[in-house]
Amino acid sequence: MNEIIGYVFIGIGLAFDFFGCLGLLRFPDLYNRLHSSIKCVTLGTSSILFGLFLYKGISATGIKALLCIVFLVLTAPVSAHVLARSAHKSGVKLWEKSVCDKYSEDENALS
Amino acid sequence: MKVKIIIFILAFLLWLLLSWSVDPVHLFLGVLIAVLVCFVTADIFLESPQVFKKPSRYLWFVYYIILFAWECFKANLDGAWRVIHPDLPINPGIVKVKTQLKSEVGLTFLANSLTLKPGTMTVDIDKENGFLYIHWSDVKAQDVEKATELIVRKFERVLMRIFP
Numbered sequence: 001m002n003e004i005i006g007y008v009f010i011g012i013g014l015a016f017d018f019f020g021c022l023g024l025l026r027f028p029d030l031y032n033r034l035h036s037s038i039k040c041v042t043l044g045t046s047s048i049l050f051g052l053f054l055y056k057g058i059s060a061t062g063i064k065a066l067l068c069i070v071f072l073v074l075t076a077p078v079s080a081h082v083l084a085r086s087a088h089k090s091g092v093k094l095w096e097k098s099v100c101d102k103y104s105e106d107e108n109a110l111s
Numbered sequence: 112m113k114v115k116i117i118i119f120i121l122a123f124l125l126w127l128l129l130s131w132s133v134d135p136v137h138l139f140l141g142v143l144i145a146v147l148v149c150f151v152t153a154d155i156f157l158e159s160p161q162v163f164k165k166p167s168r169y170l171w172f173v174y175y176i177i178l179f180a181w182e183c184f185k186a187n188l189d190g191a192w193r194v195i196h197p198d199l200p201i202n203p204g205i206v207k208v209k210t211q212l213k214s215e216v217g218l219t220f221l222a223n224s225l226t227l228k229p230g231t232m233t234v235d236i237d238k239e240n241g242f243l244y245i246h247w248s249d250v251k252a253q254d255v256e257k258a259t260e261l262i263v264r265k266f267e268r269v270l271m272r273i274f275p
Contacts (some may be wrong), residue, residue: 016187016191019187019190019191019194019195020190022194022195023190023193023194026194026199027194027199027201028199029203031203031232031234031246032201032203032248034232035190035230035232035246035248036190036193036194038226038227038232039183039186039187039190039227040187040190040191040194042183042227043183043184043186043187044187059131060131060132063128063129063131064129064131067125067128067129073227074223076227077222077223077224077226077227077233078223080226080232081222081223081226081232081233081234084232084233084234084246085234085235088234088235094203094204094205095203097203098203098204098205099202099203099204099250099253100204100205100206100250100253101204101205102205102206102207102244102253103205103207103234103235103244104205106207106244
């Protein structure tokens, strides 16, 4: 029974990973691409690892998979944050149809 | 000293979970590494150890994890819908929101959970004035108060109780 539920979780995870990668190709600029890749890939990979935990049960592999989820959820947003911030600082423009950019307004006001 | 003991116990537990064996060589290596970790990180790990004693914090933290998991799931459905929609319904922009959280751990948690919440991603934090710059893939309000109401409130209310 647990194995079947594990397979279902792995399937859901693969689907979300696929949507994340599709977003990486379809969205117009760096920031929107980061949105899609970070969100979908974090939950997708967590779901695959959780499926692995259900499949293996409480064993060396299963516990490592659970710990990997914790590390992934804690560190993936930090990498997105660093990428977005350094891209903005080094002058990567937002998409031309973007509504507003308060960050560069404030930066210009300071300097 | 107390902080060091807490870190030692946490690091050793993590080691036991990761190695998943009670062979003496592994245990000895684990103690050695946990001692090293607790001496290196004791000064930067905790700002205020006394808040460990409030039990209500742990309950709020459990509630926060459930809320966060639900928001994360919604974020993924939302993101998937935007990706497969033929017209790409996005309306992006960077907005500025205000937060009342002061502690570093609280701000880190807030920024990280906003990144995994539907449609928002933290770009920068202004720690002195408590401003967060957020890239929003579907901008509904541009001024600070309205955006704060829509984006930050839900998580901030809970985080204020966990990291006062």
